[in-house]
Amino acid sequence: MDAIELLMTRVSVPVLTEPGPSDCEIDVLIQAACRAPDHARLQPWRFIKITGERRHDLGELLVKAALARGDNLTEGQADRLRKTPLRAPVLLLPVLVFTEHPKVPEAEQLLSLGAAVGNILNTAHILEIGAMWRTGLVSYEPVLAEELGLANNEKLYGFIYLGTPAAEMKSVPEVDPAYFLSDW
Numbered sequence: 001m002d003a004i005e006l007l008m009t010r011v012s013v014p015v016l017t018e019p020g021p022s023d024c025e026i027d028v029l030i031q032a033a034c035r036a037p038d039h040a041r042l043q044p045w046r047f048i049k050i051t052g053e054r055r056h057d058l059g060e061l062l063v064k065a066a067l068a069r070g071d072n073l074t075e076g077q078a079d080r081l082r083k084t085p086l087r088a089p090v091l092l093l094p095v096l097v098f099t100e101h102p103k104v105p106e107a108e109q110l111l112s113l114g115a116a117v118g119n120i121l122n123t124a125h126i127l128e129i130g131a132m133w134r135t136g137l138v139s140y141e142p143v144l145a146e147e148l149g150l151a152n153n154e155k156l157y158g159f160i161y162l163g164t165p166a167a168e169m170k171s172v173p174e175v176d177p178a179y180f181l182s183d184w
């Protein structure tokens with residue numbers, strides 16, 4: 001497949017299984033992330049990798065965060081939330097690393113983080129690694145940031161799930177470019 005075809009066929013993969021990406025592949029994903037457009041070269045991103053047993057610890061933390069949010073969880077809901085990190089063998093957590101800069105407001109730095117994650121998703125697709133970016137309201141809870149060791153200038157933007165696609169990939173929806181494009 002050529003590069004354009006690869007870009008046009010990326011889809012999120014919700015059901016993922018072992019094996020996860022290798023350390024070498026993860027390095028490639030991070031290198032691709034670091035080629036995102038980035039005003040003033042602030043590199044306003046970092047990624048926390050969570051694999052193996054640590055996913056259970058993250059699950060416990062998500063329940064703690066939901067309770068801190070005031071969510072009234074039933075046992076079943078708590079259990080489902082606790083198991084969400086087990087949806088994939090490898091998780092990369094995108095973190096905005098904000099730097100005060102006279103010409104680069106926070107919104108631009110967040111756009112760079114989003115572009116970096118986009119590069120990760122596209123590169124995963126090229127490497128035939130299934131990937132999906134999810135947030136969920138608990139991911140914005142301060143207790144999560146604290147326990148993950150985020151600094152005051154950092155903010156978590158969810159979870160990139162990575163692994164081997166476990167089901168047929170969904171088809172790519174048709175796009176009418178004219179709908180998204182206008183002349184001025």
Ligand SMILES: Cc1cc2nc3c(=O)[nH]c(=O)nc-3n(C[C@H](O)[C@H](O)[C@H](O)COP(=O)(O)O)c2cc1C
Binds near residue numbers: 010011012158
């Ligand atoms: C910042 C961000 C957060 C997202 N969070 C969730 C989420 O929590 N749950 C979910 O089902 N999809 C979430 N999505 C959407 C999926 O990642 C995906 O883009 C969507 O299902 C469309 O599928 P596609 O990527 O194959 O077009 C999120 C997307 C973005 C950009």
